[in-house]
Amino acid sequence: MRKRKTITTRNMKFTWDYLTGRSYVKGKGRRKKENVTPESIKKYNAKRAEIKLCALIDTNFTSMDWYLTFTFEDKVTFAEAKHHMQNMIKRMQRLYKKNGANLKYIYVVEGVNRVHFHMLINNAFPITTEIIENLWSHGYVDMRVYHGKAEDATALASYLLKETKTENPEKLEVFKRRWYASTNLEKPKESTKTLISNRWRDDIHVPDGYYLDKDSLVEGVNLEGYPYRFYRLIKLDPRRNRWKT
Numbered sequence: 001m002r003k004r005k006t007i008t009t010r011n012m013k014f015t016w017d018y019l020t021g022r023s024y025v026k027g028k029g030r031r032k033k034e035n036v037t038p039e040s041i042k043k044y045n046a047k048r049a050e051i052k053l054c055a056l057i058d059t060n061f062t063s064m065d066w067y068l069t070f071t072f073e074d075k076v077t078f079a080e081a082k083h084h085m086q087n088m089i090k091r092m093q094r095l096y097k098k099n100g101a102n103l104k105y106i107y108v109v110e111g112v113n114r115v116h117f118h119m120l121i122n123n124a125f126p127i128t129t130e131i132i133e134n135l136w137s138h139g140y141v142d143m144r145v146y147h148g149k150a151e152d153a154t155a156l157a158s159y160l161l162k163e164t165k166t167e168n169p170e171k172l173e174v175f176k177r178r179w180y181a182s183t184n185l186e187k188p189k190e191s192t193k194t195l196i197s198n199r200w201r202d203d204i205h206v207p208d209g210y211y212l213d214k215d216s217l218v219e220g221v222n223l224e225g226y227p228y229r230f231y232r233l234i235k236l237d238p239r240r241n242r243w244k245t
Helices: 038-060 078-098 129-135 150-163 169-174
Strands: 002-008 012-019 065-071 105-110 116-121 141-146 189-195 210-221 227-235
Touching (some): 012 038, 012 150, 038 150, 078 105, 078 116, 150 227
Antiparallel strands (some): 012 227
16 A cells, blocks of 8 residues: 655645555565665664654744854763753743743754754744843853745754764763754644555656755655655745746
8 A cells, every 4th residue: 555644844845655565566466575774774764853853843933033052161961961951941931931922942962072052943032142142151152043944944954963963872861852842833734645556656746836856855665664755845935936847
């Protein structure tokens, strides 16, 4: 049986086409499983994590939101860094509440010799680097505008997950997730449907108003040993006189 899972965000549609054990090949009976290697498992899980983070970013953060980097003046342990970040979030939440808003955030932790954080926050009221620096007394704050395009969400998700790859036992003990996010984030819209054909189509249907990100096309074997195909469709910007195929 062929399935299609679609995740829809502000600027994109993420599509997974995959086969299940109930799929049959004409004249050959039930489709056989393929060998699932450790490398293919790693690749599949990494792709899913990247898509999930990218979809979460694109659903919740828009142009003129903020991308922050928090560093430490002195060397700290991962446990100390987590404590400082938790307190920082509480101070930011109080600041937002004082200004009649709710803080939305996603952050990741990086570093081996020097721990630091990357964080996306919503721009709900006039805010400056000085305001954030006054809340963070442990080192340097870099504050940049997040531009909110599909390419920005894609590049940022890929960068953040690439930078967080580490086998450091201390980090894995303290930070058990790839990223952390506020509970008030909106979940991307997901839908799954069964397709009539049990064979892969050679073409990909691109609906009006979107174009195919050809670099996003990936084919492989899922954790059950059956083929999958992933691709991303990006919404065309009506303000630009640019149509991609």
